[in-house]
Amino acid sequence: MCESCGVRLLLYTHPACWEHDTGGWHPERAARLDAAIEGARRSSLEVADREAPEAPLEALYLVHRPAYVERIREFILAGGGSLDPDTVASPGSWDAALRSAGAGLAAAEALESGEGDAAFLAVRPPGHHATRDRAMGFCLFNNIGVTAATLAGKGRRVAIVDWDVHHGNASQEMFYGERDILYISTHEFPFYPGTGWIDESGKGEGEGFNINIPLPAGTAGEVYEEAWVRLVVPVLQEMRPDWILVSAGFDGHADDPLANIRLREPDYGRMACRLARLAPSRLIFFLEGGYDLNAISSSVKVAMDGVGGEFPDLTGDESPPRARHMVQVSLAQAAKYWDVG
Secondary structure, three states: OOOOOOOEEEEEEOHHHHOOOOOOOOOOOOHHHHHHHHHHHHOOOEEEEEEOOOOOHHHHOOOOOHHHHHHHHHHHHOOOEEOOOOOEEOOOHHHHHHHHHHHHHHHHHHHHOOOOOEEEEOOOOOOOOOOOOOOEOOEOOOHHHHHHHHHHHOOOOEEEEEOOOOOOHHHHHHOOOOOOEEEEEEEEOOOOOOOOOOOOOOOHHHOOOEEEEEEOOOOEHHHHHHHHHHHHHHHHHHHOOOEEEEEEOOOOEOOOOOOOOEEOHHHHHHHHHHHHHHOOOOEEEEEOOOOOHHHHHHHHHHHHHHHOOOOOOOOOOOOOHHHHHHHHHHHHHHOOOOOOO
């Protein structure tokens, strides 16, 4: 029996996203989109192409200061260049950034209208490092933050699940005091951008709604499995979000050249499958990092198969002893606010 038969994936992208020119030397390059799209199309799901629209400025202002948005626009209109040692903008970046931020808004509307069962956004530049007033980490606007804030403004409860190998410092910062937007991240630590320690749990009404699971270099899938079974899934079950938005970076793959986590394709499939069970027809994947083209393509493929119900076996790769300890410490912190253990 084909579990994924009839499961429809809305695949959002736009030609403008290829016009964000970071230069031939840069790891965040347009070929990443080709790899991600190839992976989605090779999955077992029915794929429906969608064009990413531009986000209205008012949506950007929910998470970015208007002066910052205008500064980025003027910088790009003047020809672009380097915003910091890692982050580049070109003449084509304004349209690309607006459409990267707008894709999630369109996907949420389409899923609410019953047009699909999940959405994957093959867009760039990525977003989870872009703060309210600073471009960094290859990111200009916080794409997932724009969608989360918009949904929360409509009274929806939102969970952001960030499995990128880098901590989403900006996504955490934006919603640190929010109770209707949960942020939960697994990431390599210590590593760029230096945030995401266990005791960063939120503040005020949002205390407990920020969960970090920092993991050492060399961590592999069986420790991620423990973190998900004992912490990520129970928290999501208890919260019962209306929407799950995924910062879907694939730079945790063992073949990625920029990081040191040792995930494999089945690990992404297991995580995606669990999320699809928790949020049927209310699940959006935002492409974040991932810099090995083959790993991106194969990981997206298996992740989308997971959305269709395929639950692959663990690889059996071993992790350093400290990895399980970090899961235990993260559990102890989360247990102050959630029924986990």
